[in-house]
Amino acid sequence: MNRLTVVTLGVDDLETSAGFYLQVFDTPPNRDHEDVCFFPLPGCWISLFPLAHLAEDISPSVPKSRGGFSGVTFAHNVKTRDEVVTVIERARAAGAVVVKEPQDTFWGGFSGYFADPDGYHWEVVWGPMFDFTEDGALLFKQG
Template sequence: MALYPFEKLAEDISPDIPVTRSGFNGVTLAHNVSSKDEVVEIIRRAETAGAMIIKEPQDTFWGGFSGYFADLDGYYWEVAWGPMFEFTKNGEMKFKEDP
């Protein structure tokens, strides 16, 4: 879980999201993956299942790659890959240690 300023999170998703409490509520669910291709694959699967794509997968300001969709209940999901992500054999994500 991460806490991030409401306005900055809305800006990260799309400049078109109104920064009000009547729609986007400042909460996203994140799914971190091990490759850029996996980001695209999951976003496309969500779209096929009826999700609304909010932000197409693209490079991010923080050096990663991510996209956002809204599920059928209106919750926003970020699917993200980052060069600092590392996954164990069990699929657990951790941040790479600096060399």
């Protein structure tokens, strides 16, 4: 089976980002290695790694900085509309910039967006077409 297992975010300050995501996810990270931080979430882990080290690991020719909106967002699906508001408020309290307050979507869901300390954009979203398995994996409802 093919599946996405880890998303690694290149961050400017590992400790700042680790503290931020600890507050947002309300899940303790795995810090077995001092240069990387893992948040084991249902279905996919989030890894934080210093941006310069990540770029160097890929190739010495990869730029060690970013600029502007990359065209990529991350989605954190939740089970209720109220959870959207709760997670957005946790992100705001952790220092996120809320770029779109929670609101009804054109497709029948409810979502909001925040940017983390490194400018990565996250959508926190509830949708009536989504369901979760017992282990937290996201599914489309049948029917």
